Amino acid sequence: MLRLLIYIGAVCTLLLTGAAVLVYMQAASLVREQTERQMRWTHEQIAQRLQQTVLELDRTIRLLAADGAVRRFAESGFSRESEEPGDRDALDALIRRQAAQFPYISELCVTQDEAGLSLCNQAGSEGSALGTRMIPAIARNERLLYAVSNTTGRESEPVKELMYVMPITERGTGVVKGTVSLSLNTARLLKDAAGEQLLSGMAVFNERGQLLYRYQAAEQPAIARPGPGTERGSFDYWDRGRFVSQKLLELPQAVWYSRAEMTPPGLLTGSRGAVPLALVFTLTLLAACAASAFLYRRYYQAPVEHLRQLMKRAERGDWKAYWVGKSSTLQDLGGSYNQMLNRLEELIRQVKREEALKKEAEMEALQYQLNPHFLYNTLNTIKWVAKLHKTPQISEAVTALVRLLQASLGKKGDFITIKEEIGLLQDYMEIQRFRYGDKIRLACTVEAGANDCLLPCMLLQPLVENAIVHGIEPAKREGWIRVSVSLDLKRSLLICEVEDNGIGLIEAKPEKADALGAAGVRERMSGIGVRHIREKIRLYYGSGYHLHMIGKPGEGTVCRLTLPIHQIGG
Structure with missing residues (x-):
């Protein structure tokens, strides 16, 4: 039983583990898909905001480069006599107004290349300052958005400043006369544009691999170049339980890469998390099965085994092998077992008593058989003496009596045919003629087909005898x-009737009515004879068949037997 329980526990553990792993994998797959969708949508929104921010800067710097005051400053400076009044104030107000639109602009400058003079608006200042500023040579020919090297010199650290440069060309000739430049706070610019919602990390770097911005991201990855399955450097992949998305940002003056990371919640991070979870789940189930097996063995199997040993002892005849366990699980079963032992012991004692009484009855019956056998042998002797002395009447009477004795002693078996029973009645009446002569006549009528029916031996003779003794003889007439x-x-019944014209049934005296029954009459037959006939019918045929007595005082009596139809060979 314990092995079966362990086997069932192991099978259930494997099935549950497999089901748990399957559910986990499906849940992990759903979480992965949801994470990918959420990450792509979020990253797309961030890329659009970054591009929109840079486009606004580009539009602003182009408007500045096309402004009349800026062009005049780039072409002639503020030293020429042709300078219009108020140009310095107008240019200064324009610079401050444009710089105030973007909180991440740390400095905005307009530079004249010929004199190397710059008019700049520094963050936190109330006006613009005139000075010199070095502009990259490439900026003299085209617009440029480039990163200024960080002060620490470590590539793992993001750059602190971005420079956006726009050349100012002379009308008609297209010669570069000056530049408009924006110094941008890199961290503030990208943080405001990208945001940090739903991301576990983010990094922005340019096409030269310079790290521009990082938010809780891993170490700076290498630039991903376009390849199979990628779209110009934009692709997605899973790395150590994190979903990484890289997008190519094509800006007006540069090419940047944005890489964002997102980690799914909990343990649902993919197939790698399924192995430890399945292991923990399996160990938990095995521990639960082991604990269940221990409890089962202690509180169920051990008491059942103890009860089985007690039953083995009882099977060998030890009726004192009582259950005395304290297990609440088998308390009712143990109590029933103890009651069974008590009942068996009582039945055995009763059987022994009945066997002793039966043996005594058999001995007594053997002793009582002496008298009928002695009488039977004596009558045979008388019969032969009567034949020797040529007295046939005595011989016939003795012969009839011998046949009756043979039937009463069971020489013919327990059942005889109707034909044989009628013959015994005629033998009985042959004996009665020695006493009554022709005063009593017997008439027997048997329906065709009933002669071969069986009934218990000597069942009708007591009825005929009682009809003579208790019916006709007291009437003192023929x-x-x-x-x-x-x-x-139709009912499969054998009906036997014994009718006489005797004194009938006599009414009982009032004081004896209760003792004789509700009918208020006393059967004129011997109580022993009636009881024996009815007991025979009950023993042989059951309670569905009866002996009925019908009659009135002075009009005779009818005794009717209803028996089942049994025939020879049936």
Whole structure:
């Protein structure tokens, strides 16, 4: 039983583990898909905001480069006599107004290349300052958005400043006369544009690999170049339980890369997390199965084994092998087992008593058999003496009596045919003629087909005898007895009737009415004879068949037997 329990526990553990792993993998797959969708949408929004921010800067710097005051400063400076009044104030107000639109502009400058003079608006100042500023040579020919090297010199650290440069060309000739430049706070610019919602990390770097911005991201990755399955450097992949998305940002003056990271919640990070989870789940189930097996063995299997040993002892005849365990699980079963032992012991004692009484009854019956056998042998002797002395009447009477004794002693078996039973009645009446002569006549009528029906031996003789002794003889007149046997095929009944013209049934005295029954009459037959006939019918056929007595005082009596139809060989 314990092995079966362990086997079932192991199978259930494997099934549950497999189901748990399957559910986990499906849940992990759903989480991965949701994470990918959320990450792509978020990263797309961030890329659009970054591009929009840079486009606004580009539009602003182009407007500045096309402004009349800026062009005049780039072409002639503020030293020429042709300078219009108020140009310095107008240019200064323009620079301050444009710089105030963007909180991440740390400095905005307009530079004249010929004199090397610059008019700049520094963050936190109330006006613009005139000075010199070095502009990259490339900026003299085209617009440029480039990163200024960081002060620490470590490539793992993001750059602190971005420079956006726009050349100012002379009308008509297209010669570069000056530049408009924006110094941008890199961290503030990218943080305001990208945001940090739903991301576990983010990094922005340019095409030369310079790190421009990082938010809780891993170390700076190498620039991903376009390849199979990628779209010009934009692609997605999973790395150590994190979903990484890289997008190519094509800006007006540069090419940047944005790389964002997102980690799914909990343990649902993919197939790698399924292995430890399945291991923990399996170990938990095995521990639960082991604990269940221990409890099962202690509180169920051990008491059952103890009870089984007690039953083995009882099987060998030890009726004192009582259950005395304290297990609440088997308390009712143990109590029933103890009651069974008590009942068996009582039944065995009763069987022994009945066997002893039966043995005594058999011995007594053997002793009582002496008298009928002695009488039977004596009558045979008388019969032969009567034949020797040529007295046939005595010989016939003795012969009839011998046949009756043979039937009463069971020489013919427990059942005889109707034909044989009628023959015994005629033998009985042959004996009665020595006493009554022709005063009592017997008439027997048997329906065709009923002669071969069986009934218990000597069942009708006591009824005929009681009809003579208790019916006709007390009437002190000639009498008759009719015996009729018929078949009721519809109900499968054998009906035997014994009718006489004797004194009938005598009413009981009032003081004896209760003792004799509700009918208020006393059966004129011997109580022993009636009881024996009814007991025979009950023992042989059951409670569905009866002996009925019908009659009135002075009009005779009819005794009717209803028996089942049994025939020879049936």
